[in-house]
Amino acid sequence: APPAPWGAADSDHHDEHAQAHSHDDTKSIELKLNDGERWSTDQALRTGMERIRAAVASDHGPLAAEAALAAANEIDASVAYLIQNCELGPEADANLHILLLEISTAAAALKKAPEDGTAVALVHHVLERYPQFFDHPNW
Numbered sequence: 001a002p003p004a005p006w007g008a009a010d011s012d013h014h015d016e017h018a019q020a021h022s023h024d025d026t027k028s029i030e031l032k033l034n035d036g037e038r039w040s041t042d043q044a045l046r047t048g049m050e051r052i053r054a055a056v057a058s059d060h061g062p063l064a065a066e067a068a069l070a071a072a073n074e075i076d077a078s079v080a081y082l083i084q085n086c087e088l089g090p091e092a093d094a095n096l097h098i099l100l101l102e103i104s105t106a107a108a109a110l111k112k113a114p115e116d117g118t119a120v121a122l123v124h125h126v127l128e129r130y131p132q133f134f135d136h137p138n139w
Contacts, residue, residue, distance in 0.1 A: 001037075004051050005095045006040060006100075012083070021024065023027075029092050031095050031099070031129065031132075032056065032091075032095060032133075033097055033133060034091065034092065037135075038131075038132070038133055038134055038135040039088070039091075039092035039095060039096075039133060039134045040092070040134075040135055041088075041134050041135055041136050042086060042087055044081070044082065044085035044086045044087065044132070045082060045096070045136075046136055046137075047081070047085075048078045048079070048081050048082035048083075048085070048086065049078075049127075049130060049136065049139075051074060051077075051078040051081070052074070052075050052078045052079075052103060052123070053127050054074075054116065054125060055070075055071040055074035055075050055078070055123075056071050056075075056120050056127075064091050064114075065114040065115055067115075067116070068110050068114030068120070069110075069114055070117075071110065071113075071120070071123075072107040072108075072110040072111045073109075073122065075103060075106070075107040075110075076104070076105075077120065079100050079103060079104055079107075082100065083098070083100075092134075095133055095134075099129065099130055099133075102122065102125075102126045103123060103126050105122070106119045106120075106122035106123045106126070107119070107123070109122070110123075124125045
């Protein structure tokens with residue numbers, strides 16, 4: 001049987017997963033390839049990641065406070081969309097969770113200090129790593 005999709009039944013699992021890693025140094029969690037190949041993506045993953053990329057598309061520097069808060073809110077909404085709609089196998093899902101944790105952490109930092117370009121740079125860093133591990137056509 002195919003793995004259960006992310007959805008309402010999985011939301012508790014996601015919360016526990018996020019809490020389990022909330023105090024970890026996310027840099028120590030290693031992303032892995034699928035036997036040397038990038039993980040396949042589904043339409044929901046591609047849509048969610050494109051929305052995140054669009055939210056911070058202006059540049060790598062600080063955003064104006066209002067734009068930074070809007071970007072952080074769009075990132076949060078996109079992560080929620082991914083959790084609800086993305087249907088990856090367990091190993092690909094585990095790798096995606098690493099990226100989503102980093103993106104969510106950056107969005108929270110952006111909300112706390114919208115004028116600080118560091119949080120936007122962290123989102124860009126995750127977006128640069130994403131296609132190294134996930135096969136997203138035309139990224």
